[in-house]
Amino acid sequence: MIRAETIRERGEGFQAADTITLDETQRHRRRMAMVSDGGIAFLLDLADARLLREGDAIVLDDGRLVRVIAKPEPLYAVRGRNAAHLLSLAWHLGNRHTPAAIMADHLLVRRDPVLREMAVGLGGSVEEVEAPFDPEGGAYGGHHAHGDESRPLTGGSHL
Structure with a gap:
């Protein structure tokens, strides 16, 4: 082989x-x-x-x-009212140890109704999208710079 x-x-x-x-x-x-x-x-x-x-x-x-x-997969695009609010949403998602792809103006996370409810409850907006998922690595050796902030989503709007 x-x-x-x-x-x-x-x-x-x-x-x-x-x-x-x-x-x-x-x-x-x-x-x-x-x-x-x-x-x-x-x-x-x-x-x-x-x-x-x-x-x-x-x-x-x-x-x-x-x-x-x-491969595109079912995700949520999470947006905040502004950069500080998005940072707060990222902190709360990270506190739940949720893998996330960090984009310039939104986060991508796997679809989970509990996460959706939390993000909306914190004032964020959540949109269902189909997109490749390339989450940030961990702080201990798995980190990578995203650098693909304008990557289009598949089967949904371009964020």
């Missing part, structure tokens, strides 16, 4: 032989048999578990690259 032990970070310019479309949960892996969108079967066998990001490339042992595509 073809093996993949290396990931090329997004932004490193490359020509991919194929793609693999995965939601956020499916993209957090260390070792797993996978099949690309075009049918290339391979074993992902990384030294450590990591979150594969939109645009990363899985390097196959035969030299081919498989580009990672983040």
